Amino acid sequence: MTSKDLTLTNVSRRFGTVTALDNFNLHVGVGELVALLGPSGCGKTTALRIIAGLESLDSGKVTVGEKDISRIPAHKRNMGMVFQAYSLFPNLTVEENVAFGLQMRKVSKHLRLKKAHELLELVGLPTHAKRFTHQLSGGQQQRVALARALAFSPEILLLDEPLSALDAQVRVNLREEIRRLQISLGTTTVFVTHDQEEAMSISDRVGVMSHGVLEQIDTPDVLYNAPATAFVANFVGVMNRIPADLANGKVSIFGKSLTASKKGSESGKIVALLRPETISVKKSSSQGNARVLTRSFQGASSAIICQTHEGTIVQSLMASFDTGDFHPGTLVDLEVSTNEVMVTNV
Amino acid sequence: MKRRIDLPLLITLTTLALFVFVPMISAFEYSIRTPVEGGYGLTNYKWAVADEDFLYYILRSGWLSALTVLVTLVILVPTVTWLHLSDSKLRPLIDGLSLLPLVIPVVAFAVGAQISLPEFVQNTVLELPFLYFILALPYAYRALDIGLNSIPLKTITEAARSTGASWSRTIISVIIPVIRGAVMGTIALTFALSLGEYTLTVLLHWDTFPTWVTFVAQENILGAIAISMMSLIIPFILLTGITLLMPDRSAQRRK
Numbered sequence: 001m002t003s004k005d006l007t008l009t010n011v012s013r014r015f016g017t018v019t020a021l022d023n024f025n026l027h028v029g030v031g032e033l034v035a036l037l038g039p040s041g042c043g044k045t046t047a048l049r050i051i052a053g054l055e056s057l058d059s060g061k062v063t064v065g066e067k068d069i070s071r072i073p074a075h076k077r078n079m080g081m082v083f084q085a086y087s088l089f090p091n092l093t094v095e096e097n098v099a100f101g102l103q104m105r106k107v108s109k110h111l112r113l114k115k116a117h118e119l120l121e122l123v124g125l126p127t128h129a130k131r132f133t134h135q136l137s138g139g140q141q142q143r144v145a146l147a148r149a150l151a152f153s154p155e156i157l158l159l160d161e162p163l164s165a166l167d168a169q170v171r172v173n174l175r176e177e178i179r180r181l182q183i184s185l186g187t188t189t190v191f192v193t194h195d196q197e198e199a200m201s202i203s204d205r206v207g208v209m210s211h212g213v214l215e216q217i218d219t220p221d222v223l224y225n226a227p228a229t230a231f232v233a234n235f236v237g238v239m240n241r242i243p244a245d246l247a248n249g250k251v252s253i254f255g256k257s258l259t260a261s262k263k264g265s266e267s268g269k270i271v272a273l274l275r276p277e278t279i280s281v282k283k284s285s286s287q288g289n290a291r292v293l294t295r296s297f298q299g300a301s302s303a304i305i306c307q308t309h310e311g312t313i314v315q316s317l318m319a320s321f322d323t324g325d326f327h328p329g330t331l332v333d334l335e336v337s338t339n340e341v342m343v344t345n346v
Numbered sequence: 347m348k349r350r351i352d353l354p355l356l357i358t359l360t361t362l363a364l365f366v367f368v369p370m371i372s373a374f375e376y377s378i379r380t381p382v383e384g385g386y387g388l389t390n391y392k393w394a395v396a397d398e399d400f401l402y403y404i405l406r407s408g409w410l411s412a413l414t415v416l417v418t419l420v421i422l423v424p425t426v427t428w429l430h431l432s433d434s435k436l437r438p439l440i441d442g443l444s445l446l447p448l449v450i451p452v453v454a455f456a457v458g459a460q461i462s463l464p465e466f467v468q469n470t471v472l473e474l475p476f477l478y479f480i481l482a483l484p485y486a487y488r489a490l491d492i493g494l495n496s497i498p499l500k501t502i503t504e505a506a507r508s509t510g511a512s513w514s515r516t517i518i519s520v521i522i523p524v525i526r527g528a529v530m531g532t533i534a535l536t537f538a539l540s541l542g543e544y545t546l547t548v549l550l551h552w553d554t555f556p557t558w559v560t561f562v563a564q565e566n567i568l569g570a571i572a573i574s575m576m577s578l579i580i581p582f583i584l585l586t587g588i589t590l591l592m593p594d595r596s597a598q599r600r601k
């Protein structure tokens with residue numbers, strides 16, 4: 001079965017007084033991997049469960065290809081799903097778990113085991129077919145769950161924080177593997193996570209959610225460099241929030257006059273949003289405008305955390321070779337390298 | 347390390363053993379007495395087996411109990427599963443209601459339950475499995491409840507559903523095998539309770555194995571005891587059979 005595209009149109013879902021999804025819209029193209037990112041409780045899991053048919057919707061519709069599937073029960077939707085919690089069937093072997101979807105689709109035993117072994121090969125567990133699930137590590141269990149979700153060639157693959165219970169190293173390896181597999185199989189995929197690094201590193205596009213709506217959906221680059229709203233700007237990547245005054249569309253930061261790229265009010269107290277890599281630190285001969293608090297070495301680059309004399313904490317990201325003598329307490333000059341700045345209300 | 351004797355456990359086990367084994371051993375001792383010649387022998391057993399009613403009643407009670415087990419599983423497994431999944435506020439209420447058969451007097455219950463049964467079983471012997479089901483409900487409900495509490499039911503169910511299993515397939519192919527222990531317990535409890543039920547059966551004027559044994563006992567008490575001893579073996583064989591049919595596969599290879 002070939003992958004299809006997925007559309008959610010004006011989907012709403014309330015739980016009592018809580019609005020989990022509020023006229024939610026999303027389109028995922030054929031073979032695309034879209035991550036849904038957002039703070040806890042913003043409705044990511046609800047959106048995924050509605051797509052899977054495990055949760056009902058109050059209004060709106062879910063379309064796969066041309067077909068409205070809003071009223072189709074979960075087991076007829078042909079979607080593979082990997083859950084955050086370990087969800088393998090403990091009474092079945094690894095190969096039987098992977099073959100389960102094909103068994104439900106009445107595929108002969110010989111064919112479904114053959115397919116299961118193919119998938120176990122793909123997820124790097126070819127020798128574990130006869131084991132039971134309690135004999136696997138957490139990472140291995142999630143690989144098997146992934147193989148189980150893909151074995152019946154689903155039209156859509158849904159992943160709800162599949163890596164969040166795993167160790168850092170395993171997480172990074174497995175997310176790369178998921179991406180490789182997803183590209184080679186061309187499966188339309190929705191990946192829910194609250195880990196922005198995870199979302200940014202493996203997705204074609206990332207949708208940032210807040211309070212049941214999609215704030216912005218774009219490629220990781222656009223999301224990082226041109227966030228549509230202050231919420232997205234703050235949520236994605238590290239963002240410095242520097243209090244300043246806005247007058248005639250201009251903001252003065254560390255003595256440099258910058259153009260405010262989003263004009264809300266024409267003047268008054270605002271907060272300027274600046275990425276760490278747009279701020280550089282120079283050793284000052286006199287008092288400077290800030291003092292170094294810590295320097296954290298990260299290999300090629302280093303993060304220098306400073307405090308301005310007004311008390312604002314500012315983080316700068318610079319190539320490491322320039323930063324060796326920024327010891328705590330050093331008086332420095334902070335400078336901004338861009339000419340435009342995003343501002344938001346205090 | 348020195349092993350300490352767990353006194354409360356020891357007392358519990360000893361008491362249990364006394365309550366279970368002393369009556370059984372005594373009954374067995376009785377059943378092999380030969381009152382005419384004196385001493386011990388198999389006279390009573392021969393007498394029991396010679397009576398063709400023995401086979402008739404044991405089979406009748408056997409299939410009635412098997413039917414009770416079926417009724418219990420078909421009604422209870424989906425219901426308790428649904429209760430667990432729905433997170434319903436009714437659950438504490440239903441927990442409590444399931445205990446009612448323990449406190450309602452059997453006479454009141456016999457009349458009330460009988461008229462609320464589906465018409466096609468009313469006043470046929472098929473009403474017994476349904477009534478036994480209600481009598482076994484407090485135990486069966488609890489066994490399944492505990493079983494379902496011990497597994498990540500929601501995740502496993504949703505995994506099965508999204509992988510393509512309908513509700514019935516989810517229950518038969520996934521949930522029942524996963525809570526195998528609890529299901530076996532339910533089967534054993536329900537079967538044993540139905541096989542030995544006396545009061546309700548007599549009240550409704552049905553003849554089953556227990557009522558027949560009581561009847562026989564008036565004529566030949568030692569024979570009746572021999573019959574009871576034999577009837578103990580039958581559930582044992584059946585349960586062993588079920589265990590072999592429903593093997594715990596993950597335990598087999600668990601090393």
Ligand SMILES: Nc1ncnc2c1ncn2[C@@H]1O[C@H](COP(=O)(O)OP(=O)(O)OP(=O)(O)O)[C@@H](O)[C@H]1O
Nearest residue numbers: 015018019020039040041042043044045046047194
């Ligand atoms: N079954 C439910 N009953 C009541 N409220 C619910 C239910 N499921 C979700 N909610 C509420 O809906 C909102 C969205 O929940 P959801 O699980 O979609 O969030 P999420 O973005 O996945 O969060 P997290 O990152 O913590 O997993 C939350 O406020 C949550 O409390």
Ligand SMILES: [Mg+2]
Nearest residue numbers: 044045046160
């Ligand atoms: Mg969630």
